[in-house]
Amino acid sequence: MFLSAALFLFGGRLSADQIETFRSVGGETFFAVPLTADGQAPTGPVDAALAVDLSAGQLSAQVRAEARRAAAAFIAGLAEGSRVQVFVASNRLVPLPATAEFEEATPELAEQVAAALAKETPLGAMDMKETIRAAAERLRELGTGRPRLIVFIGRGVSTASFFDRHEAALLTADLTKERITFSAFANGAVTNNNALASLVYRTGGYLVDLRIKEGDQAGAALAESAAAAVCWLDQADPAAQLGAASLFPTDLPPVRSDRETFLIGSGNLVPGDEIPLDLPARLFDGSETAIRRTLKVGDPKEENRQLETIAAEAAKDGGLALPIPGRPFLREYQAALAARDETMREMGEQASESGQADEAALLLEGLEGTAGAKTPETKKTRRPEK
Numbered sequence: 001m002f003l004s005a006a007l008f009l010f011g012g013r014l015s016a017d018q019i020e021t022f023r024s025v026g027g028e029t030f031f032a033v034p035l036t037a038d039g040q041a042p043t044g045p046v047d048a049a050l051a052v053d054l055s056a057g058q059l060s061a062q063v064r065a066e067a068r069r070a071a072a073a074f075i076a077g078l079a080e081g082s083r084v085q086v087f088v089a090s091n092r093l094v095p096l097p098a099t100a101e102f103e104e105a106t107p108e109l110a111e112q113v114a115a116a117l118a119k120e121t122p123l124g125a126m127d128m129k130e131t132i133r134a135a136a137e138r139l140r141e142l143g144t145g146r147p148r149l150i151v152f153i154g155r156g157v158s159t160a161s162f163f164d165r166h167e168a169a170l171l172t173a174d175l176t177k178e179r180i181t182f183s184a185f186a187n188g189a190v191t192n193n194n195a196l197a198s199l200v201y202r203t204g205g206y207l208v209d210l211r212i213k214e215g216d217q218a219g220a221a222l223a224e225s226a227a228a229a230v231c232w233l234d235q236a237d238p239a240a241q242l243g244a245a246s247l248f249p250t251d252l253p254p255v256r257s258d259r260e261t262f263l264i265g266s267g268n269l270v271p272g273d274e275i276p277l278d279l280p281a282r283l284f285d286g287s288e289t290a291i292r293r294t295l296k297v298g299d300p301k302e303e304n305r306q307l308e309t310i311a312a313e314a315a316k317d318g319g320l321a322l323p324i325p326g327r328p329f330l331r332e333y334q335a336a337l338a339a340r341d342e343t344m345r346e347m348g349e350q351a352s353e354s355g356q357a358d359e360a361a362l363l364l365e366g367l368e369g370t371a372g373a374k375t376p377e378t379k380k381t382r383r384p385e386k
Helices: 061-077 107-118 130-141 165-177 195-204 216-224 236-243 307-317 326-352 358-365
Strands: 020-025 029-037 047-053 082-090 093-095 148-154 180-186 230-232 245-248 261-268 274-282 288-300
Touching: 020 307, 029 236, 029 288, 029 307, 047 061, 047 130, 061 082, 061 107, 061 148, 061 216, 082 107, 093 130, 130 148, 130 165, 130 180, 148 307, 165 180, 165 195, 180 195, 180 216, 230 288, 236 245, 236 261, 236 274, 261 307, 261 326, 307 326
Parallel strands: 020 288, 047 082, 047 148, 148 180
Antiparallel strands: 020 029, 029 261, 082 093, 230 274, 245 261, 274 288
């Protein structure tokens, strides 16, 4: 619902190391902390399980063509020596005949995979949980000597089993523990952007910009992201270093070198202050590293008012399902929440104008306590203007 295919970007671009803030009516500061890993040398060869959604929901010839192009561009763009196995994802995860086992990623293999995918007929109902579990199991068999990636091309709509962003988040515990990332290209007529974004965010993966629909471009972006450094925070306590009263998600996600990983929180941060962070972390092979950043607290801005709502939503489940893998997705989430609140406010005002006090109160109940919420007067309680 929240993340639409068209990204809504507002406000000026801030420094990547600036904490964005909003001051509520009650005087509490809500903030978004951007973390990035140090730019390091490319990770070299990777092992990737590539799942392509070919369920009955992918009947569009154009959608399937873009999926083939994305798969081929991804394979061709991987670092030399990388291994990949391609799967058809539907009711079950089935290896594509061209990659019965993990094969070295080459331009020739990319062509073979595209040709083999063209012969597949979309059938069955998509099962995201089975897809993720089965892909992770294949990667486990390869060991931990290389970065391990699950890459998904498809809608992310699971018609074979219930699957929302909370379900997606629950699946990430083992992936994070084993340092397996999940990346995706949202491809299809109707895509489950919330669930895909949550999976990507919590595993330290990469989600192709939702405005991109061309397979070649999406596949190239996924291949490029495979070379980024990913750091898994190791017993880190950023809340204490920030002086935050609350910080979400409570189960910290991995941090990448090619996009921001945002943490959402509240506390008495002072604009202009510079806060040094030193967070122990580990790389894909378990070797020790650290996230070291000096972050500057930005001035409170009205455009960040939805940070209060995001923090309130995250507090319900510890931020289990935050769908914000990067700045564009944070902006989109803010914009979607603002649009939702405005729609509810307008409906409430319309109900009030028509004398439906109970309906107005019900519509506005969800807005109470959120940033900028207003409760319009009903005809029952409205006072005459002076």
